[in-house]
Amino acid sequence: MKPFRGTLIAAALLAVVAVLWFVLKPADVEEADGGPRLFTFEKHELVKVDVRCPDGRPIVLVEKDGKWSIEGTDFVASRSMVNRFKHQLHDLTARATVVEDPEHPELYGLGENAMVTELTMRDGRTVKYRGGDPNPSSVSYYVQPLPGEVVYTVKKSAMDFGCLQFDQFRERRFAGFDSKDVTRYSAKLAIDGAPAELDIEKVGDRRWEMHAPEKMAASDDRVRRLMGRVSALKAKSFIELGDGDGADVLAKYGLDAPRADVTIRFASRDPLHLLVGADAESDNRLEELAYMMFADDDTIYVARRAMLDEYSADIAEYRNRRVVRMSAADVVAVDATLRTRPDQDLEGEHGVRLAAGDWFWKDGVPVPGSTPERVARQLAEMEVESFIDDAPGDLSAYGLDNPVARAVLSDSEGNERIVVLGSLGESRVDPEGRETARRYAAIEGDPSVYLVDERVLRVVEDMIREGNRKAKKDLDRMERQQRIPSEALPDEEAPK
Numbered sequence: 001m002k003p004f005r006g007t008l009i010a011a012a013l014l015a016v017v018a019v020l021w022f023v024l025k026p027a028d029v030e031e032a033d034g035g036p037r038l039f040t041f042e043k044h045e046l047v048k049v050d051v052r053c054p055d056g057r058p059i060v061l062v063e064k065d066g067k068w069s070i071e072g073t074d075f076v077a078s079r080s081m082v083n084r085f086k087h088q089l090h091d092l093t094a095r096a097t098v099v100e101d102p103e104h105p106e107l108y109g110l111g112e113n114a115m116v117t118e119l120t121m122r123d124g125r126t127v128k129y130r131g132g133d134p135n136p137s138s139v140s141y142y143v144q145p146l147p148g149e150v151v152y153t154v155k156k157s158a159m160d161f162g163c164l165q166f167d168q169f170r171e172r173r174f175a176g177f178d179s180k181d182v183t184r185y186s187a188k189l190a191i192d193g194a195p196a197e198l199d200i201e202k203v204g205d206r207r208w209e210m211h212a213p214e215k216m217a218a219s220d221d222r223v224r225r226l227m228g229r230v231s232a233l234k235a236k237s238f239i240e241l242g243d244g245d246g247a248d249v250l251a252k253y254g255l256d257a258p259r260a261d262v263t264i265r266f267a268s269r270d271p272l273h274l275l276v277g278a279d280a281e282s283d284n285r286l287e288e289l290a291y292m293m294f295a296d297d298d299t300i301y302v303a304r305r306a307m308l309d310e311y312s313a314d315i316a317e318y319r320n321r322r323v324v325r326m327s328a329a330d331v332v333a334v335d336a337t338l339r340t341r342p343d344q345d346l347e348g349e350h351g352v353r354l355a356a357g358d359w360f361w362k363d364g365v366p367v368p369g370s371t372p373e374r375v376a377r378q379l380a381e382m383e384v385e386s387f388i389d390d391a392p393g394d395l396s397a398y399g400l401d402n403p404v405a406r407a408v409l410s411d412s413e414g415n416e417r418i419v420v421l422g423s424l425g426e427s428r429v430d431p432e433g434r435e436t437a438r439r440y441a442a443i444e445g446d447p448s449v450y451l452v453d454e455r456v457l458r459v460v461e462d463m464i465r466e467g468n469r470k471a472k473k474d475l476d477r478m479e480r481q482q483r484i485p486s487e488a489l490p491d492e493e494a495p496k
Contacts, residue, residue, distance in 0.1 A: 039091070041119075047122050048061065048063070048120035049119055050117065050118040055163075060072070076171040077170070094143075097151075097152055098153055108133060116129075141160065174233060176232075182202065187260055187261065191260065191308055205327075219318055230307060237301075240298065273296075274293075275293050288306070323450065326380040330411040334407060336464060339405075346464060352372045379460075384450040388451055390447065391447055421457050422441065422442070
């Protein structure tokens with residue numbers, strides 16, 4: 001009987017525990033986004049977020065002059081975190097009402113260890129609440145608006161980010177800037193396969209001049225790629241230096257003799273001076289990291305080191321391939337001359353002018369179709385496919401002593417760029433074996449010889465062909481008028 005009696009006692013205790021759990025457990029109410037609206041404010045009204053977490057460290061994000069920072073520090077606040085507060089809470093509706101006046105708020109995570117958050121609006125109005133635990137279904141969180149006692153459930157995404165680690169509230173994009181404001185990009189390098197120095201200066205709208213390691217016009221796309229690598233840097237983690245840390249600490253991270261010492265100058269702000277040190281450990285073997293910091297700063301950032309790969313590229317890749325240095329939008333006149341070739345008897349000389357948004361022939365007759373726009377675009381934005389010779393001794397080798405075509409492009413300020421096209425050069429062959437014709441080209445006043453796509457000549461031919469067709473019609477009309485007696489023609493049609 002003793003074993004049987006023990007079984008009865010155990011069963012009774014289990015029943016008591018089950019009843020207590022059922023009475024005291026948080027209510028698992030049906031989830032539906034149909035409860036009362038808890039908070040309402042416009043996103044742009046939010047100017048302060050004060051989060052008090054159980055670990056005791058307050059996190060206060062403050063907006064001043066449109067910029068968010070972490071109060072009590074020099075740290076920029078995370079834009080994504082600020083946006084989460086705005087987006088998740090500005091119009092928060094409860095999924096359900098759990099209890100009106102909880103006797104044991106700690107059962108919902110709303111006791112002394114609750115997260116307490118206060119949002120301040122631009123007009124001084126505040127929104128305050130306690131954030132608790134997830135409910136038994138783990139799809140919602142308990143929340144208690146303050147002042148008040150009522151406990152609600154809200155969507156998980158509205159509460160699960162309030163008490164993250166402190167670094168989560170820091171802005172991870174630490175080197176952002178406006179590329180349009182950049183006036184000079186310089187770097188001193190200690191990287192295998194890279195030049196010792198890179199120095200590129202802005203000389204016009206989307207125009208760059210390289211001073212080192214070679215002097216040449218630099219590609220806008222390539223320079224923007226360099227700047228984009230820096231501007232996109234995001235910290236994986238942060239290391240704060242103490243007041244007593246010196247050169248030995250910097251040496252530990254390879255920042256006493258950095259692999260890259262980058263200075264970017266701007267038209268409207270102080271320069272950005274970035275140092276890139278040794279490789280940092282990574283949890284992902286496919287992600288290479290490095291230590292980085294700004295000169296005269298006390299924060300070391302761990303970020304992806306992919307930006308260093310840009311410096312090992314062949315310096316020829318930085319060369320500007322748009323050698324005409326004129327935008328199609330700036331062209332207001334094109335004058336082209338085409339001579340005959342053994343395989344083509346088309347020749348002529350014609351010009352077009354842009355006025356009030358429309359193109360006209362030199363005699364003022366409107367040009368139908370899109371040919372003038374195509375000619376201006378192909379010539380002004382002509383992109384070099386190969387750099388052939390920067391100091392040719394004899395242009396006849398490229399057919400440029402007596403060019404097939406010569407086109408003069410003019411802008412509204414009277415600037416001219418003259419493109420000349422010579423004989424056919426080596427074709428481009430794609431991976432499928434298809435060939436594309438290319439032709440030697442040069443810019444008058446520039447000694448270099450290039451290879452460009454044959455399409456450049458084709459649009460010039462289109463313009464000459466249309467001009468010849470118009471000239472023939474004009475001549476035919478004049479001949480017909482001359483065969484008619486003058487007295488039979490109205491005064492305005494009589495031949496002159």
